[in-house]
Amino acid sequence: MSRNAEVASLLEEFADLLEAKDVEYKPRAYRRAAENIRGHPAAVEHLAVEGEDGVKEIDGVGDAIASKVVEYFETGGIEELDELRNDLPVDMAALTSVEGVGPKSVGTLYDALGITTLDELEEAAESGEIQDVEGFGETTEANIREGIAFAREAHERELLGEARPYGDRVREFLAGVDAAAEVELAGSIRRWRPTIGDVDVLVGSDDADAVVAAFANWDAADTVIEAGESKASLRVDDFRVDLRVVAENEFGAALQYFTGSKDHNVRLRNRAIDRDLKMNEYGIFDVSEVDDPDAGQRVGERVGGATEAEMYEALDLPWIPPELREDRGEVAAAADGALPELLETGDVRGDLHTHTEWSDGGNTIREMAEGAAAFGHDYLAITDHATGPGMVGGVGLSDADLREQIGEIRAVDDEVDIDLFAGVEANVGADGSISVADDVLETLDVVVASPHVSLDGDGTDRLVSAVEHPEVDVLGHPTGRLRNQRDGLDVDIDRLAEAAATEAVALEVNSDPRRLDIDGSLVKPAVEAGATIAIDTDAHQPGTLEYVRYGVHTARRGWTEADDVLNARDTDGVREFLGL
Structure with a gap:
């Protein structure tokens, strides 16, 4: 298992700390590099062996960032990152998990009030100190106060997509230990819950001492928390990994x-x-x-x-x-003999929600197409963001841009070994309106409509209205939820699923680990109501097409079978659903 996600997280922390110190330009470069490293098909640790030139093969990674990646693998740390941490000794992840508190706010609150933790933030909000800080005010303070509880709960659990690679690494390591007869992940990570507490791994062995000793000496571990006769716990980066060894026959x-x-x-x-x-x-x-x-x-x-x-x-x-x-x-x-025959990752034959450099993706249309073909897909939909609410920084395409892009998609389609669909991710307004003109929507193969703003309260009417639009094919990340950041819209799933089934609109399981939206608890009633499910990655580069496994397991938590899934169909089956 590659260490790409690990390095990407470090660079994201770098970006947050730089932004908190009001450094311009650099945070965006670090975030782009982090995203591209996370999605890169090659293991960054292998590229780092070749030095800076090896790491610079990754798009968006220049000399400065490449040198820091190489430094990390050579020394186990990054000196400049450690200096930033010392200058700004805050629990950035916890503080920014409060909705409305970003890295700049963290920096401001640290400078003004010395706030470093959630507890200190809560105390300041309760005492009325925050409203007196320039740029805040009573409303902001009240919102922070209300968001503390959610942030505290979220901070106690890790995203599945961040924890699972560590679980895969420890399982692979322990499988190579001679004394380990059986190795498997356990707990919520094995059930593929969207967030988890610790990484739990179980080993069957008749020599527990040897297994514990090997585990405690794993070179990936930062700290040995405890090591007993049949149990041990390590700290690997920010994750706690708990081992339990049991008798083989048990x-x-x-x-x-x-x-x-x-x-x-x-x-x-x-x-x-x-x-x-x-x-x-x-x-x-x-x-x-x-x-x-x-x-x-x-x-x-x-x-x-x-x-x-x-x-x-x-x-x-x-x-x-x-x-x-x-x-x-x-x-x-x-x-009753009525368990579903659950969807498998290999059943998914294409992706109907992806992005390119035309909007906020990191690659060309051709590169995304070739990446999808190499991944094993039969088809791919290019669905770059349209202009509209929630599109920060002008990354959305105008109607004229979309018309131009269709031509390029058709040209690439003629030259690659995969079927391409021309599409868009349009925005669902607060009133359910779609942010692209109808005459443009009519020319596209796939219309994914997604909510990006006003993501609180009951969104059922709004989403049903979007589903009932005659050109919408897929309702993207329906609740707008971001794991550990915001709850998203409340939805009457029975009513939404009934509308989706009637209108032949697929409800998306967005496989990005930060979303996993809709989740298993909503997928099950949606499937029971006859709605079609689309499992998409929302990929912004070829490497994140592999997020599909998180979407598949989320759908499995909702009892989904292959017949329930739009993109488990072949190209002709998808074309029929889309009315092409």
């Missing part, structure tokens, strides 16, 4: 137990009790002949536990995929 029981969720496990234990069985992290036991089933964890005749499948089979159930284990009817469905 691995399946432990994996089922520690994957959760708690509600799912309670449902299973009650089913076990009804069958005179005892179910726990050590196995499943027949206690029908036991006088006191609570006398110990392993009392009774053991009837399963080496594999997860044995745990479910003992309860007369098929194995239930981790994404479904949220106690939303999955146990009853399993008992």
Whole structure:
């Protein structure tokens, strides 16, 4: 697993600190470099071996940033970043998780009031100090005060898309340890929840000491938090990684137990009790002949536990995929033989929401097309931003720009080994209006309509109005939610899904880990109402096409099958849906 996301996060921190110190131009360069590194197909650590010239192969990475990347891999740190941290010793991630507080605000509040943490920000807001700082005021202070609780909760959990690569790295490392017979991620990261607490990894081994020793000596670890006989915890960058080692013949029981969720496990234990069985992290036991089933964890005749499948089979159930284990009817469905045949990543055959350098993407139309073809897609829609609300910095295309771009898309389509659709990401106004003229929309293959502003309160009427527009094909990131930053719109999903099904408009699962919108809790009722789902990456460079896995697993959490997904169809099937 590459370390691209790790380096990108450092550069984003660099940008935030520079912006907080009111440095011009540089923050934007660092953010662009971070985005391109995160999406680059090659591992940045391998490019860094070749020195600055190797790193500069990545678009948007110049001499200064390349030298810092090389320095990081050679020394484990970046001296200038450490200096910025010392000059501005703030918890930037926590403070900027408060809606309306950006890096510049953090810098101003530090200079004026010495605020470095969420607790200090809350204290200042409660005492009325913030409103006296130039550029703030009573309204801003009130908004900050209201946003603290959400920010505090968000700061305690990490984005799946940031944590999962670390989970993949630790799993790969432990799989190479001779003493480790079985290795798997557990907890919420295995259930692919949109945010997680810690990275949990489970190992089945009859030599726990050897596994713990290898884990504690992993060269990727910054700090060993604790290391015991069968448990250990490390700090890798900003992530806590927790290891638990169990006996090989109890691995399946432990994996089922520690994957959760708690509600799912309670449902299973009650089913076990009804069958005179005892179910726990050590196995499943027949206690029908036991006088006191609570006398110990392993009392009774053991009837399963080496594999997860044995745990479910003992309860007369098929194995239930981790994404479904949220106690939303999955146990009853399993008992009735009615579990869905869940969508697989390989079922997705194209992407209907991507961006190029025509708006805020990092690559040309040809580069995106070739990247999608190399990724294995059969088709790709180019859907650059239109002008309108939420488009900061003039990155949106005018109607005239869109007409011009169609010609270029058609020209590239004739020359690449992938089918291209000409599209747009139009903006859904607060009144449900679409920000592109109807006559332009009619000339496009794919119209993705997405809300970008006024993202609070009930958005059902607004979104239904957008869905009912005759030229809209996909409702993009419907709630406008940004994970750990804002909640987004409230939606009556039943009403929206009914409208989408009636109008043949797909509801998007936006695979960008910062969005994952709509999430599994909304996907399930949408699918049940007959709505079609589109799983798109919102990619701004070829490398982020791989975000599709996060969208697929989010859709799986909503019980989605391949037949429910628009872009699991072949090109002809998509054309038919789009009326082309």
